[in-house]
Structure formats: C-alpha cells, structure tokens
Amino acid sequence: MTNAKQSLAGKVALVAGGTRGGGRGVAVALGAAGATVYVTGRSSRAGRSDLERPETIEETAEQITAAGGAGIAVRTDHSRPEDVRALVDRIAAEQHGRLDILVNSVWGGDPLTDWEHPLWEQDLDTGLRLLRQAVETHVITSRFALPLMVARKSGLVVEVTDGNTARYRGSFFYDLAKSAVIRLAVAQAAELEQHGVAAVAITPGFLRSEAMLEGFGVTEANWRDGAAKDPNFAHSETPTYLGRAVAALAADPGVMAKTGRALATWGLYKEYGFTDADGRQPDWPAHWASALEEEHGPLGDPL
Known part of the structure; x- marks a missing residue:
C-alpha cells in the first residue's frame, strides 16, 4: 500500500457531514494521507444542530x-443550496478551482428512523424528512461540487451508505x-466517466461510532466490554477503518x-x-456467515 503519509499530499477533499462517525473517520484519514480537507456540517462551536450532540x-x-493534513471547518447546512454554493465557491477561490475528492457522508437520520413500525403505521412527515436529510443533501452537494472535478477531468466521489x-x-x-x-453513486459514475471522474458507494461493517459507543455504555478505551451486551459488537470497526478505505481508494x-x-x-x-x-x-x-447466517439468512451479493 502507498505510504499513507504521502499518498494524498497536494490533494483537496470535501467531506460533507464530517462532524462525527464515519464522516469524521474519513476526514481524518484523508488528512493523515496529506490532504487538505474541508469538513462541513451543522454542529459547530458556534452552535449545535438539532441532533444536540x-x-x-x-x-x-x-x-x-x-494527523498531518490541513483541516478547514466550514459550517454548512447541506439541505440549503445557497449554503452549498457558497461553500464550493470558497473552495474554488482558496484552492484555485481544485477539488480532488468529494465524500457525501451527510446523515443525521438516527432520531428520524422508526425501527418498530411498517410504512403504513409510520409518521409520513418524519419519514420524508429523513429522505431529504439523507439523500437530497447528497444530490445538492454533488450538484455544486462536481463542476470543479469535471473541469479538471479527474476526481473521486464517495457516497457513504450502510x-x-x-x-x-x-x-x-x-x-x-x-x-x-x-444509486446516486451509480448514476454519477455513468455521467462522470467520460470526464475522468470516478464515483463509488462504500459501506462500513458494524460501525463503532460515538453514538454506538454511548449506546453500549462503553468508550473506545474499553469498547470490548460492549460484547457482554451483544457478542456481535466484538466484530465492530472504528470510523478509522472506513477512513483508511476511502484514503486507499483516493x-x-x-x-x-x-x-x-x-x-x-x-x-x-x-x-x-x-x-x-x-x-x-x-x-x-x-x-x-459464521455466526448469523443460519438465523438471519445470507447477506447477499454486492449490488
């Protein structure tokens, strides 16, 4: 593998939704590989988002x-096109039109997800809000960021999923x-290929995010204790793992x-x-395959 300290030197990345969890893991790993990383989200020292984290x-x-990169925080609400346009204009001005890596990791849907009820018993407004938060934000961000990559005929778009x-x-x-x-990754790939820009989706496994650690009543220092509550937790992974995967791709x-x-x-x-x-x-x-397939069936082949 290419030396992580040198592999992305001189590259410019935007990690949309990099406040915590997988987005933070990706942003820091890109920095560790030498990139300049614009990290965005609604949770700032100037004020918290409605997630109240x-x-x-x-x-x-x-x-x-x-970690060795250059981190630049820009408070951005990715559901607001005017915010994203201003963000991309800033990147273009500060980096002479350069953007090499776009990571769409905006989520914020945990409090909006209803795990208990079928569609016909769910609150429709909440469900549609989840889609706007988790999908429309990615579309808006790509809409304004992609022209920088297309103009330079190179780049990588990463859609973070589950x-x-x-x-x-x-x-x-x-x-x-x-x-x-x-599907956002598939569609972008189809339209960007002729311009030399790649687009992929990527998923972690059982992600040990900040919220997940809290839910298990542990910290990263003693995370293995969480396996007492759920043995599958012993097979979880940190956001760093996802980050290093994206850095390797980039x-x-x-x-x-x-x-x-x-x-x-x-x-x-x-x-x-x-x-x-x-x-x-x-x-x-x-x-x-070894512990859960018999009860829950196979995971299936990649899309």
Missing part, C-alpha cells in the same frame, strides 16, 4: 491537522435512503476501474492491506 466540525478539523447488497435494512425509510445513496491511480460499484471496508482491506486503528482487520460478512 457535542461533536463539532472544528474538532474534526483539528484532528485532520494533527450495506452494499439488496438485503432489506429493517426500516422502510432507512432502507430507501441507504439504497438510494448507492490514492489508487486505477480507481476508475471501480467506478459505479458498491464497495465495503471488508473487501477493500484485502486489496489495499490497511488495518483498523488497533491493527485488526474486521470482516463483517465473514462474521455474519
């Missing part, structure tokens, strides 16, 4: 810089959102061969050789 884009930017198979994800609007994000000169595909950390580590923060190489489908 403590993580901020400024913290992520500081972690990017500490799952890369047709298996139902357990909640109607959640499943629709995560499946739609994969550094791969042959990434166009993957355009239009739905990828996963568990497939990419075998190709690029990266590890999680603790040196492990979690493989969620392998665990599923």
